[in-house]
Amino acid sequence: MSRFDDAAYNFAYLDEQTKRMIRRALLKAVAIPGYQVPFASREMPMPYGWGTGGIQVTAAVIGPDDVLKVIDQGSDDTTNAVSIRKFFAKTTNVKTTEDTEKASLIQIRHRVPETPLKEGQILVYQVPIPEPLRFLEPRETETRKMHALEEYGLMHVKLYEDISRHGDIATTYAYPVMVGERYVMDPSPTPKFDNPKMNQMPALQLFGAGREKRIYAIPPYTEVKSLDFEDYPFTIQKWEEACALCGETESFLDEVILDDHGGRMFVCSDTHFCKTRREQGHTGVQSPDFDRTSQEAIEQ
Amino acid sequence: MTGTETQPLAVGFNDKVMDATACFRAVLDAMSRPASLQALPVSLAAPRGLQAGTVAVLLTLADMDTPVWLAPECDTPEARAHLRFHVGCPIIDGPAQAVFAVMSVDRDLSVTGELALGSAEYPDRSATVILESEGLIDGEGPIFSGPGFKEPRRFCVEEQPAALWSHIAANQALFPRGLDWIFTSPTHLAALPRTTRIEV
Numbered sequence: 001m002s003r004f005d006d007a008a009y010n011f012a013y014l015d016e017q018t019k020r021m022i023r024r025a026l027l028k029a030v031a032i033p034g035y036q037v038p039f040a041s042r043e044m045p046m047p048y049g050w051g052t053g054g055i056q057v058t059a060a061v062i063g064p065d066d067v068l069k070v071i072d073q074g075s076d077d078t079t080n081a082v083s084i085r086k087f088f089a090k091t092t093n094v095k096t097t098e099d100t101e102k103a104s105l106i107q108i109r110h111r112v113p114e115t116p117l118k119e120g121q122i123l124v125y126q127v128p129i130p131e132p133l134r135f136l137e138p139r140e141t142e143t144r145k146m147h148a149l150e151e152y153g154l155m156h157v158k159l160y161e162d163i164s165r166h167g168d169i170a171t172t173y174a175y176p177v178m179v180g181e182r183y184v185m186d187p188s189p190t191p192k193f194d195n196p197k198m199n200q201m202p203a204l205q206l207f208g209a210g211r212e213k214r215i216y217a218i219p220p221y222t223e224v225k226s227l228d229f230e231d232y233p234f235t236i237q238k239w240e241e242a243c244a245l246c247g248e249t250e251s252f253l254d255e256v257i258l259d260d261h262g263g264r265m266f267v268c269s270d271t272h273f274c275k276t277r278r279e280q281g282h283t284g285v286q287s288p289d290f291d292r293t294s295q296e297a298i299e300q
Numbered sequence: 301m302t303g304t305e306t307q308p309l310a311v312g313f314n315d316k317v318m319d320a321t322a323c324f325r326a327v328l329d330a331m332s333r334p335a336s337l338q339a340l341p342v343s344l345a346a347p348r349g350l351q352a353g354t355v356a357v358l359l360t361l362a363d364m365d366t367p368v369w370l371a372p373e374c375d376t377p378e379a380r381a382h383l384r385f386h387v388g389c390p391i392i393d394g395p396a397q398a399v400f401a402v403m404s405v406d407r408d409l410s411v412t413g414e415l416a417l418g419s420a421e422y423p424d425r426s427a428t429v430i431l432e433s434e435g436l437i438d439g440e441g442p443i444f445s446g447p448g449f450k451e452p453r454r455f456c457v458e459e460q461p462a463a464l465w466s467h468i469a470a471n472q473a474l475f476p477r478g479l480d481w482i483f484t485s486p487t488h489l490a491a492l493p494r495t496t497r498i499e500v
Contacts, residue, residue, distance in 0.1 A: 011317045020363050023324050024399075027361075030331045031480045031493035033447050037424045061328070119450075132391045148420035180447050180495065182476060202450070204332045219332045219495075223449040257318040 012059040013091040018042055022060035022215070026206060026227065029088040029217035034179025035147070037128050047068060050217035051084055051109055052210030054126035058107050061122060061206070063218045074111035074252065076271035081109070098272045107138045110173075112194040114251050114273040117203035122259060127209040132176045132232040152184045155227060163232055172237065178225045179218055190227065193236045193252045199224040241266040244286035246277035310345035310378075312386035323360040327482065330491035335444040337436055337488050346486070348378035351432045353484025354402055358430075362389040362400055363410055364420075369395045371403035371411065374432065398427050404463035405483065406459040409467045415479060423476040426494075431464075431481060433457040436450040436488045443499040444492065455490060457483060470497050 018040075025039040036167065044052040062068065068088055073080040076098040084107060085096050097103050100115040107124040117123060133143045136154045145154070155176055162170045175192035179185045187195060188207060198205065198218060205218040216223060226232035242249045244265040251273060253266040264287055268274035283290045322341035330338045344359075346352040348372070362383075364366055367390045370379060379390055395401050403411070418426035434457075440442045440458035441456025442465050457464075471478045471494060478494035492498075 011321070016317060016320065017363055019320070020361055021322075021365070023328075024361055024366070025424070025478070027327065027331050027428070028426075030328070030448075031495065032423050032476050033495065035476060038422075061325070063325055064318060144421040156382075204328075217332075219448040221450045295407060 005259065009091050011064075011092055012062050012088070014042065014056065014059045018056075019060045022056055025215045026060065026217065026275070029206070029215050030182075030219050031206070033184030033218050033222050034177075034185040034216060036209075036214040036216045037212055039215050041210045044210065046083070046087075048211040049128065050080060051107070051126035053208030053212075053215070054107050054109070054124050054210075055084060055087070057086065057124045057206050057208035057215060058105065059091075059122070062092055062094060062105055064092070066092075066105045067097050067103050069097050069106045070101060070108075071106070071111060071113065071272075072109045074113070074254075074273075075271045076272065081096060097273075100272055107191075110189050110191075111252070111269055112190055114268070114270040115276075116197075117201055119202040121203040121204050121206045122244060123201075124208045125190075125205065127188040127207045127214070128188070128211070129174075130159060130186055130207065130209040130212050130214040132184050133176075138163045147183060150182065152178075152227075155184055156229075159227060159229070159232075163229075167230060169228065169234075175234075176227050178227060180222055181225075185216065185224075186219075187224075188205075192234075193290075194233070195224070195226045196236065210252040218251075239266060242284060243268045243274060243277075245275060246274045246282045246287075248274070248277055248282070249283040309385055310382060312355075312382075313342065313344070321362045323356045325469060326355060326489060327491065328362065330424050330482065330489055331480070332448050333494055334446065334496045335385065335443055335449045335453045335490060337438045337455070337463075337490050339488055347376065347378035348381040349374045349379040350382070350402065351484045352486045353489045354430050354432055355382070358383060358387050358389070358400065358402075358487065360385050364388050364390070366390075366399035367392045367397050369393075369398035369401045371401070371407060373404045373407060374402045384458065392447055395427075400428050400430060402430045404462060405433040406461040407455050409461075409463060412467060412471075412479060416475045417474060417479065420477065423478070426479055428480045428482060431457075433459060433482050433483055433485050436483055436485050436490050444496050446496045446498075448493075448496070465498055465500050468492060469500075472497060 025037045029037045070081045070085040072078040100113040105122050109126045120211045173191045174189045207216045227236040239253045253270045319342045327339040344352045346355045415427040436457050443452045445452040481492040483490045
């Protein structure tokens with residue numbers, strides 16, 4: 001007997017034949033790291049752009065013993081994350097969590113959690129446009145050929161033009177990476193801040209693009225290198241501020257507008273990471289119990 | 301005795317959905333951590349000619365969209381009846397169109413040269429070879445490394461076939477084209493995707 005008994009849907013919503021098709025695509029994706037495998041993406045009960053690719057990958061992978069976490073821009077409690085988490089809670093009965101360490105399967109949109117991921121965990125990325133060369137070359141037949149011939153000069157020209165125009169590589173998200181020294185890959189619209197986390201990650205990384213009908217993957221412990229130049233090496237974003245709630249200085253920060261007089265604060269975009277730090281007693285400038293005298297003492 | 305006598309058919313998955321999910325996770329783990337042994341998460345009856353591990357992989361991944369080729373040593377009437385009923389896959393006469401090819405690990409592997417390797421544009425359109433073994437051995441044999449390895453791992457099969465590893469090394473040289481290998485035994489499975497490098 002299945003541990004899931006809702007007569008209206010199969011376990012994880014998709015029918016078994018669809019799951020087999022996605023599973024075959026996933027295995028080929030893992031076997032060819034960074035290569036985009038075409039798959040017969042299905043209509044899902046939500047519009048394109050809401051993570052239909054990631055949802056299909058999660059549905060093909062999820063088992064009854066999984067613990068699922070879903071984040072949208074680092075947050076567990078935004079609309080997209082809440083609705084996808086509820087979708088799987090309803091169609092699979094699996095446990096859900098906000099705790100990165102307790103999750104076995106994490107579906108993410110536009111952020112990688114700050115907490116380092118472990119062996120055995122699976123990360124599922126929602127991808128809008130899987131082809132890193134698409135804005136440089138609109139024809140799929142051509143981009144296929146460019147990947148086949150490892151002809152990535154155009155991408156370097158684009159980064160070079162960034163430098164000549166802005167004095168720096170201006171790409172800050174969906175920053176192209178080279179996977180396993182072979183395929184240039186779009187890391188999905190995650191900030192470039194998260195690119196170094198993808199390199200040699202102990203967890204398995206799966207990418208699903210529903211509208212564009214592509215699946216790709218990075219096996220654990222695989223080299224993922226952000227494209228750059230010797231004299232313009234890849235760098236990640238840095239902030240002058242610390243998180244206003246937990247005081248962290250090394251995390252990715254979101255700017256929050258507080259009023260119409262220019263008031264603003266910076267907070268960790270990873271809500272679970274920030275909450276965990278606050279529970280451990282860390283404070284930031286906006287915390288009610290923030291100790292200004294000790295902070296000033298540190299600064300002096 | 302007449303040729304029309306029907307044999308009782310062995311059962312497939314007890315729970316088609318949950319067993320397939322569990323087996324897929326074992327194959328996914330095997331593929332993303334190459335040369336690591338994965339215990340079969342379900343116990344399965346296997347028809348004469350096929351290992352339980354092979355049956356689990358085919359029940360999980362094969363269907364009417366995936367032609368399967370059985371090498372002569374695996375191609376028994378029982379195996380055909382089992383796959384036709386439980387999997388519903390076309391069983392084809394030659395390896396060229398096969399999505400999954402099933403063969404014994406100690407056979408002459410030159411037949412794998414006839415399998416689809418994928419094209420430069422679509423390297424995913426290649427066959428997956430299921431190699432049947434009496435037993436998979438962890439920690440002995442050639443040293444493997446590549447994507448999916450924190451540290452190199454050793455792995456071999458009980459049969460110790462002489463030409464197996466040179467075939468796998470030659471296949472690796474074709475990357476990104478090439479075959480992916482799944483090893484099955486009555487109790488375990490392991491995999492070597494085309495990315496895995498081998499040092500004999």
